[in-house]
Amino acid sequence: MIIPEIEVLPTMIRYFYVLMSEVNLDAPFVISADQFTDDDGNHTFQSIAVGPNTSSTVYINGMIQEGRIYTLTPVALTLHSPGDMLLAGTPILLEILYLTVQVVT
Template identity: 35%
Template sequence: MTVITRLGGPGTAPCTGPGTAPCTGPGTGPGTGPGTGDGPCIGPCLPVPQEPTIRIIPTVGRFFFIPNSDLQLTNPLMIPADQFVDDNGNAVASFPNLDQNSYHNLYINGILQEGGSYSVSTNALNINPTTETIYAGTPIILETVQFSIQIIT
């Protein structure tokens, strides 16, 4: 969006609109301001650049898996993406490919897990080995957050 501003002579305030709209600020030329009278702006109409509006748009995805049997974490555990469902209960073919403007969180039984305890690819969630067990029926939730920007001029 561009605002057209009409500028008066040197030292005058801008006025808005086409033609010879009255000045609206202080100045030394025709217009409204200290020690001056009312009158039309004099000079060409010039576009005044406007600051762009920047919107940050988050896109959140949540993926759910509930194991039917206990999962022993004595070895690395890989859970394929196609074992998960999304917020609407729809099967998932893959996870989003995350970049530097994105992140993911893993929750096991509602508890946020340390970032170094797992990794995510588009095809699978990989949980690093520990001495723990994830029991049958324990919810595993992968949350992804991606940020994009929209510049409005």
């Protein structure tokens, strides 16, 4: 009997956005997928592939954020943190870890 080897193949994708103006997070602030750029500065995203085999992390100004302040869907990242304000020029990084499995016989 041959026992197959299973390889987990992680892929990390980063999406970048910089605020053009001050944002009050008392109300939800939505950044659509097409507003993000990739590592090369290209606006190439029509949707963000999120699902059961993904894990997401949001960084604001280089600081990792609690999952309670954001919601991620294939079409947008929504930030909501009453009492908080983000200044113009603040960088927002969305990092998605995609996991796929490959069976090697």
